[in-house]
Structure formats: C-alpha cells, structure tokens
Amino acid sequence: MSSARESAAAEIAQRAENFRRVREAHQSETAEDYVELIAELIDRHGVARVGELAERFGVTSATVNNTLRRLQRHELVRIEPYRDVALTPAGRQLAREARERHELVRSFLIAIGVDPETAEADAEGIEHHVSHRTLAAFRRFVKRQPGAG
Amino acid sequence: MSSARESAAAEIAQRAENFRRVREAHQSETAEDYVELIAELIDRHGVARVGELAERFGVTSATVNNTLRRLQRHELVRIEPYRDVALTPAGRQLAREARERHELVRSFLIAIGVDPETAEADAEGIEHHVSHRTLAAFRRFVKRQPGAG
DNA sequence: CCTCCGAGTTAGCCACGGCTAACTTTGACG
DNA sequence: CGTCAAAGTTAGCCGTGGCTAACTCGGAGG
Numbered sequence: 001m002s003s004a005r006e007s008a009a010a011e012i013a014q015r016a017e018n019f020r021r022v023r024e025a026h027q028s029e030t031a032e033d034y035v036e037l038i039a040e041l042i043d044r045h046g047v048a049r050v051g052e053l054a055e056r057f058g059v060t061s062a063t064v065n066n067t068l069r070r071l072q073r074h075e076l077v078r079i080e081p082y083r084d085v086a087l088t089p090a091g092r093q094l095a096r097e098a099r100e101r102h103e104l105v106r107s108f109l110i111a112i113g114v115d116p117e118t119a120e121a122d123a124e125g126i127e128h129h130v131s132h133r134t135l136a137a138f139r140r141f142v143k144r145q146p147g148a149g
Numbered sequence: 150m151s152s153a154r155e156s157a158a159a160e161i162a163q164r165a166e167n168f169r170r171v172r173e174a175h176q177s178e179t180a181e182d183y184v185e186l187i188a189e190l191i192d193r194h195g196v197a198r199v200g201e202l203a204e205r206f207g208v209t210s211a212t213v214n215n216t217l218r219r220l221q222r223h224e225l226v227r228i229e230p231y232r233d234v235a236l237t238p239a240g241r242q243l244a245r246e247a248r249e250r251h252e253l254v255r256s257f258l259i260a261i262g263v264d265p266e267t268a269e270a271d272a273e274g275i276e277h278h279v280s281h282r283t284l285a286a287f288r289r290f291v292k293r294q295p296g297a298g
Numbered sequence: 299c300c301t302c303c304g305a306g307t308t309a310g311c312c313a314c315g316g317c318t319a320a321c322t323t324t325g326a327c328g
Numbered sequence: 329c330g331t332c333a334a335a336g337t338t339a340g341c342c343g344t345g346g347c348t349a350a351c352t353c354g355g356a357g358g
Contacts, residue, residue: 016207018270019182023346025274026175030315033168050336058165063316065337070314082323082336109283112290118282121167125174125278133267134258141261172316179345199306212346214307219344231306231353 022129029128030067032098033057035076038085039095047084101135102127108138111145171278178277179216181247182206184225187234188244196233250284251276257287260294 037056041048050068054061068085071077076091087095105127109119130138186205190197199217203210217234220226225240236244254276258268279287 012205014266015205018273019205020207021270022274027314051334056161056164056168058169059315060317061336062318062338066315109286113286114283117163118280121170122278122280122283124167125171126275129271129274129278131267131271134263134271137258137262176344200304208345209347210306211308211348215345 025128031071031074031076032094032128033124034067034071035087035091035095036098036102038077038087039092039099042087048086049084053085098127101130104135104138104142105130108142111142174277180220180223180225181243181277182273183216183220184236184240184244185247185251187226187236188241188248191236197235198233202234247276250279253284253287253291254279256291260291 034053037053038048041052045052050061050064054064057064068077068079071091072079075088076094078086078088102123106119106123109122109126110116114122183202186202187197190201194201199210199213203213206213217226217228220240221228224237225243227235227237251272255268255272258271258275259265263271
C-alpha cells in the first residue's frame with residue numbers, strides 16, 4: 001500500500017501537466033493576438049496592413065511578415081505579397097473567441113476595482129492563461145456586480 | 150489642433166506598450182518558475198536535483214541543463230557539474246516574490262469560486278502577467294472574503 | 299577496490315519570434 | 329506616364345526553450 005508514494009507521484013505528474021499547458025498556451029498566444037487585431041482592423045478600416053500590425057504590436061514589419069507566414073502555414077490568414085491581410089474562416093472564428101475572452105477578462109478586472117488602463121494591459125497577458133472554469137467564475141462575478149468599478 | 154489624431158496615436162502607442170510588457174513577462178517566466186521550484190525542493194528535501202526539476206516541469210534533463218546554464222549567466226543559480234543546484238541571493242529573493250504572487254493568485258481564484266485544482270493550474274499561467282495594481286485588487290478581494298470558495 | 303548503473307552532461311537539431319540591412323514593389327503626384 | 333518615397337519583403341542573424349542520442353561521471357555493491 002504505497003498510497004503516500006502514489007499520491008506524491010500523482011501530484012508531480014499534475015504539476016508537470018500544468019506547466020505543459022502553460023507552454024501550450026504560449027504557442028497559441030501570438031496566433032490569437034494576431035487574428036484578434038487583424039479582425040479589429042478589418043472591422044474598423046476595412047483592411048489590415050502589415051505596417052498597422054507592426055505599429056500596434058510594437059515590432060518591425062519584418063517580424064510581422066515572418067509571423068504572418070507562419071499563421072498562413074497554420075491556415076489562419078491568407079496573405080499575398082504587397083496586399084492586405086485576410087483571415088480564413090478558422091482565423092475569423094479564433095478571432096471571435098479571443099475577442100470575447102479578452103473582453104470578459106477586462107471587464108472582470110474592472111469589476112474587482114482595477115482601473116481601465118491597467119485592466120486592458122493586464123488582460124492582454126492574462127487572457128491566454130484562463131481555463132474555461134475560471135472564465136465561468138469571471139462571468140458569474142461580472143453578472144453579479146454589473147456596475148462595479 | 151489634431152487632437153483626435155493625437156489621441157489615436159497615443160492609443161496605438163499604449164497598445165504597443167502593453168504587448169511589449171507581455172513579451173517582457175515571457176522572458177522572466179521561466180526564470181521565476183525555476184527559482185520558485187528550486188527553492189521549494191530545497192525547503193522540502195534539502196537539495197534540488199536536475200532530475201527532480203525535469204520531472205516536475207515535464208521536460209527532459211537536457212532541457213533543464215540548458216535552462217540552468219542560462220540562469221547561471223543571469224546570476225540566479227549556482228551550478229557545478231554533477232552537483233545539486235543552489236540559488237544565489239538574487240535567486241532566493243526572486244523565488245520569494247514569485248511564491249508570494251503565486252499563492253495570492255491561487256487564493257484569489259479560489260475566493261471567486263474556482264476549484265482548487267483549476268486554481269492551481271491557472272495560477273501557474275496567470276501569475277506572470279499580473280501588475281502590481283491588479284495584485285493589489287486581488288489582495289483586497291481576498292481580505293474582504295477570507296472564507297469564500 | 300573495482301565495476302557498473304543511473305544521473306547528469308554535451309552536441310546537435312528544430313521552431314518561435316525578435317532584430318537590421320538591403321532589396322523590390324506599389325501607387326501617388328508632378 | 330515616369331519617378332520616387334513609402335510600404336512591404338527577403339536574407340541572415342540572435343536568444344529561448346524544446347528534443348534525441350551519445351557521452352561521462354559518481355557512488356553503491358559485490
């Protein structure tokens with residue numbers, strides 16, 4: 001009956017799983033940020049251009065180009081040299097989900113008393129690391145306190 | 150008076166700054182996770198070994214070795230071939246801060262009704278992306294609802 | 299005191315996501 | 329309708345952080 005040893009092993013495995021999930025989230029972060037911003041630019045200006053993305057992410061156009069090529073390999077965007085950036089259906093879907101999550105995290109932070117600017121900044125980092133269950137808790141809280149902040 | 154244009158430019162710059170901060174946080178994440186776990190292992194077992202770190206992070210010993218060499222360059226750990234891993238004073242300090250933040254995020258999530266396992270998993274991802282102000286809001290909330298969850 | 303196994307290390311590979319510098323293309327305007 | 333600046337692209341570099349495969353080292357047992 002090495003149940004102590006077994007539960008210690010289970011704890012260790014659980015911890016490894018948690019770290020693995022964080023690493024996974026990091027992989028999808030860039031993709032989500034890009035499709036989210038591309039969708040927003042298309043909504044507001046009709047088009048999304050490399051330079052606008054670079055300016056808003058605070059990176060160079062070269063970096064945006066690299067990233068867009070990767071996203072195209074993953075079938076999230078469609079790019080042609082010297083043309084506007086377009087989203088694939090999968091990209092649009094991911095953008096919608098990302099935007100919803102982002103908005104929820106931001107309004108939750110405001111609801112617990114964080115000022116709007118900080119809420120926006122922190123939401124950018126937090127949004128990619130929030131599980132469904134925690135999101136549900138955020139949603140419950142925001143609903144209970146619709147005017148907080 | 151192109152104040153509309155100016156405030157649009159300010160918004161764009163602010164957004165870039167937010168993304169820049171997230172990228173910065175990613176750079177320190179691994180370091181914080183390592184020193185935090187190393188400190189915990191030393192507390193519990195007296196020593197921290199490469200294999201234990203690898204097992205708990207869910208990566209290979211080779212990866213741990215690479216990372217430890219980088220952390221040594223940054224003066225957070227002291228390593229000698231085939232010996233236990235030690236923390237520098239800076240490493241111990243960082244570990245203490247990381248642990249506090251981790252614990253606060255976890256208890257906050259529990260306080261808003263997230264189950265303890267999910268809270269632990271999500272805290273791992275969230276802790277590196279929470280500003281001082283948001284942390285303060287978490288702290289206020291936990292104090293107001295000490296038994297929630 | 300020697301052997302040998304397991305822990306640790308090293309070498310070399312890959313993808314991501316930054317950068318600069320040099321180039322090409324586009325399209326606006328004289 | 330040609331020019332040329334601005335926008336975009338390409339090439340090549342770097343650090344992080346994963347991996348496998350092959351190695352070396354240390355210490356426990358015979």
